[in-house]
Amino acid sequence: MKTKSLLSILPLSLASAMAFSQSIDVEITNLTHGIHFTPILVSAHDDTTHLFSAGMTASDELKAMAEGGDTGPLMAASAESVVDTDNLASGLLAPSASTPVTAIETGVNTHLSIVAMMLPTNDGFIGLDGWEIPTDVGTYTVYLNGYDAGTEVNDEIINGGGTPGVLGIPAAPGMDAGTGATGVTDMESNATVHIHRGNTGDTNLTGGISDVDSRIHRWLNPVAKVVVTVK
């Protein structure tokens, strides 16, 4: 507390000169009962960078991640000083599974963001936006909510559509979803990043309005737990 208030009155140049690389461990747990996460991107960056901002239109790079799980464009757009750590789970992170504890050297960066697509959803993702990395040694737990990128209509039709702009859900990795749905909706009223309202789903595996199973592909927030150990 004292250090913080001291820093805030220091000239900016002096404060940035005091920034030093930190060694942190990051472990992410999928808290859900039936939702998979695509490869997870952990990004260490400065206090002005955002992979996403609630209430703002998603970038094309975020859209690619949220609609298809592709973190490549987000990483390609990162500034040189950013430390991106991708694919912590070496593929999908299954429901209730945890990533290996992953060591990250933060370099000059002070803040952490985390994103990964939630499957099966149209453009749902787990999100941490610019969390300030504590400077005190210790273990910190952060809970993540499920966001909607606001870029794709949540029709809940599983058709392999993972390319940005292509309507539909890429896949249900649990192989427990249906086919032949007519679609839940064809319009959205909020085109900005917002808290996901959840899947609607139905219990008809060969038709109905949704290919998503309403009993299985549900979640309540938070959807992920992040344990950060500052060493």
Next chain:
Amino acid sequence: MKYLSSKSTTLAVTILAASLLSACGSSSDDDDVVVVDVPDETAMVSYDITLTNLTANQPLSPLAAQLHASDYQAWKVGSVASESLEILAEGGDNAALLAVDSASVYSAVSGTGAVAPGVTQTLTISAEEAGEMELTLLTMLVNTNDAFAGKTGLDLSALAMGESMKQFLPVYDAGTEGNSELAGTIPGPADEAGEGFNMARDDVDFVARHPGVVGMDHGYSESVLNSTHGFDSPAAVLTVTRTQ
């Protein structure tokens, strides 16, 4: 007059404080001076545990409370539920869990009766003083297949006499019974043909956060649950106060 009355109040408070202090003083003297290395069997800690059911229409099964060392954990996200947890989560019966035979569990207490929505209940749990003092508290949402709300491994060791700690309870899914919501699978009043514990495991077989229920009002016509049985996290709020 005013002065006098205010003075007498001060006096009363001073006397009370003095008597409290001397009561505390003598017991801590026992700890510090008389018994140094030998554990004092009479040194106890007690906690009042107050829970309020925050759900709309999910009665909570009798509370299960345990004080324990840090190596005990009643459940873990991603791990298979113990049978005693399954029994509690599917049928609201806490007896097996509270009877768990573990050197790490200091004491176990059950609440009295179910806790209805909006109702607050307090129970007291005590144990011999120990360096590690953690609380596990859990309860079933009885109008579900296998949902429970709770905390395990809540560290109370830093809680001083008279201090309180407030916690909101998330909802977990034991993963031992599919969330079918069908008649004959749910022990609570929503299901007249209700069933509690069934040893068959027909779900994912790991503990996770609960996904919530669907209900007949949201298009799942076979469900015995309606919109009133919906819930979100947290399902309850817990206050732990150290009283001894």
